[in-house]
Amino acid sequence: MDKNSSKYVLFFVTLMTITVALVLTGLRQGTLETTKQNEAIFNKRAVLSAVNNHLGLEEGKTVKDMTDEQVLEVFDTKVTQTVLDATGQVVEGVKAEAIDMEKENKKDVADRRLPLFQYENDGNQFYIMSVRGKGLWDAIWGNIALESDVNTIAGASFDHKGETPGLGAEIKDNPAFADNFIGTQIYQDGKFKSVKVRKGGAQNDQYEVDGISGATVTADGVDKMLREGIALYLPYLETIKGEAMESMLFEK
Amino acid sequence: MAEVKTAPEVKEPLFGKDERKLISDPLNDNNPITVQVLGICSALAVTALVYPSVVISIAVVFVCAFSSLFTSLLRNYIPKQVRMIVQLVIIAFLVTIVEMTLKWANYPVYKQLSVYIGLIITNCIVMGRLEAFAMANKPWRSFLDGVGNGIGYGAILIAVGFIRELFGKGTLFAGSPIEWKIIGPTNLEAGIEYTINTAATSGWQSWMFGWYENNNLMVLPAAAMFIIGIMIWIQRSYNTKLVDVS
Numbered sequence: 001m002d003k004n005s006s007k008y009v010l011f012f013v014t015l016m017t018i019t020v021a022l023v024l025t026g027l028r029q030g031t032l033e034t035t036k037q038n039e040a041i042f043n044k045r046a047v048l049s050a051v052n053n054h055l056g057l058e059e060g061k062t063v064k065d066m067t068d069e070q071v072l073e074v075f076d077t078k079v080t081q082t083v084l085d086a087t088g089q090v091v092e093g094v095k096a097e098a099i100d101m102e103k104e105n106k107k108d109v110a111d112r113r114l115p116l117f118q119y120e121n122d123g124n125q126f127y128i129m130s131v132r133g134k135g136l137w138d139a140i141w142g143n144i145a146l147e148s149d150v151n152t153i154a155g156a157s158f159d160h161k162g163e164t165p166g167l168g169a170e171i172k173d174n175p176a177f178a179d180n181f182i183g184t185q186i187y188q189d190g191k192f193k194s195v196k197v198r199k200g201g202a203q204n205d206q207y208e209v210d211g212i213s214g215a216t217v218t219a220d221g222v223d224k225m226l227r228e229g230i231a232l233y234l235p236y237l238e239t240i241k242g243e244a245m246e247s248m249l250f251e252k
Numbered sequence: 253m254a255e256v257k258t259a260p261e262v263k264e265p266l267f268g269k270d271e272r273k274l275i276s277d278p279l280n281d282n283n284p285i286t287v288q289v290l291g292i293c294s295a296l297a298v299t300a301l302v303y304p305s306v307v308i309s310i311a312v313v314f315v316c317a318f319s320s321l322f323t324s325l326l327r328n329y330i331p332k333q334v335r336m337i338v339q340l341v342i343i344a345f346l347v348t349i350v351e352m353t354l355k356w357a358n359y360p361v362y363k364q365l366s367v368y369i370g371l372i373i374t375n376c377i378v379m380g381r382l383e384a385f386a387m388a389n390k391p392w393r394s395f396l397d398g399v400g401n402g403i404g405y406g407a408i409l410i411a412v413g414f415i416r417e418l419f420g421k422g423t424l425f426a427g428s429p430i431e432w433k434i435i436g437p438t439n440l441e442a443g444i445e446y447t448i449n450t451a452a453t454s455g456w457q458s459w460m461f462g463w464y465e466n467n468n469l470m471v472l473p474a475a476a477m478f479i480i481g482i483m484i485w486i487q488r489s490y491n492t493k494l495v496d497v498s
Contacts, residue, residue: 009331020345031356038359162367165300166421166471214468
């Protein structure tokens, strides 16, 4: 066949496309199961790292040091998964880990479903919420754990899609940033105020954390993400807060 | 663009003089970054830390070598009108394999590098070598040329990453299991300990490095440009045949 004829070009391109498509599809199918499992473990690890200090790990160890099996075991035995709608009602039949925050964030606020992970250890309850927002370049997201008083933050973990390494990426790479949130409170005088990420350093350790120098946009993104993300959970938080108060009174 | 080398018609040993030159040339005389000035964009983007640089380098060596091999094997069958598209499909095919392998073998690393892996497709080195070498040479030599250029690119990447991470963050290999915190303020409460503690209140660390602070410029892509510029300068000052006399 003449190598310059249109027929040959068409033949070559078609053959090449089919070959490449077949090989890639085969590979994808072959690796799909392990990949999905890897992804699930990765996400569960991210959720658990918000309660890093309450996992009963040895001093200096983090979620990263846990094996995949340990992560799955903790999740199976100690975590209750609930999905909430915008009014704070529990949506039946869905697991929190099945919620895709990226898709939910594109919906109207009223239609969103919110994943909530309840982690219990030694009688202590923790409520882990997922939030998602925008950094400088792309999406940022995180998991925030509240203590059983539904006010104090027990821990937080953040991740990002494409923030600058060494600057914005510090929200994930530098554990000190997330650790700053521990002990801060989202309610101020009974009103929801979220936790402020302040450029130039926190002025009030109870309600503010230090920003990251050189990464103002990312830090502001975290600030906004927390304020708007946690606000979505408020209807539900209010109900459990009421219950918590009742049970405290009851005990007395 | 580098000159097109044509293979002589004599028998070709596996690792003869010419073959060794194909590997060693891109490391110095014909380095893809400092001499051919290809692949600069990714060299600026991924080199803030050493670890991603290393992973990207390995991926580029793989993609470069095998895309050269496949292109060279097909070089007599590829229609001239669509050759660039064909090369691009081969590159994209290999990059997708790299991406799937990473997802399968080490998901956290894939998450860390996801954006950059895709960027290999647009890396000019890969396509540049296919056009300049693999389309006109036999498979084995093209493969070696791909390996050589991949390594030449990776070497510069890792060197730049080393300087940027050390002076920008005070660490090396951050994000990997062998992370080494070299210089910075130790904070024992947060479990952060540096080999050279700039926050020490007494001892040699205090009076020698108490003033030290990380250079935030180093984590910005602009720093990579300065560093590569200085590398080109140094290389040309001892390797004078690279200097254009015009």
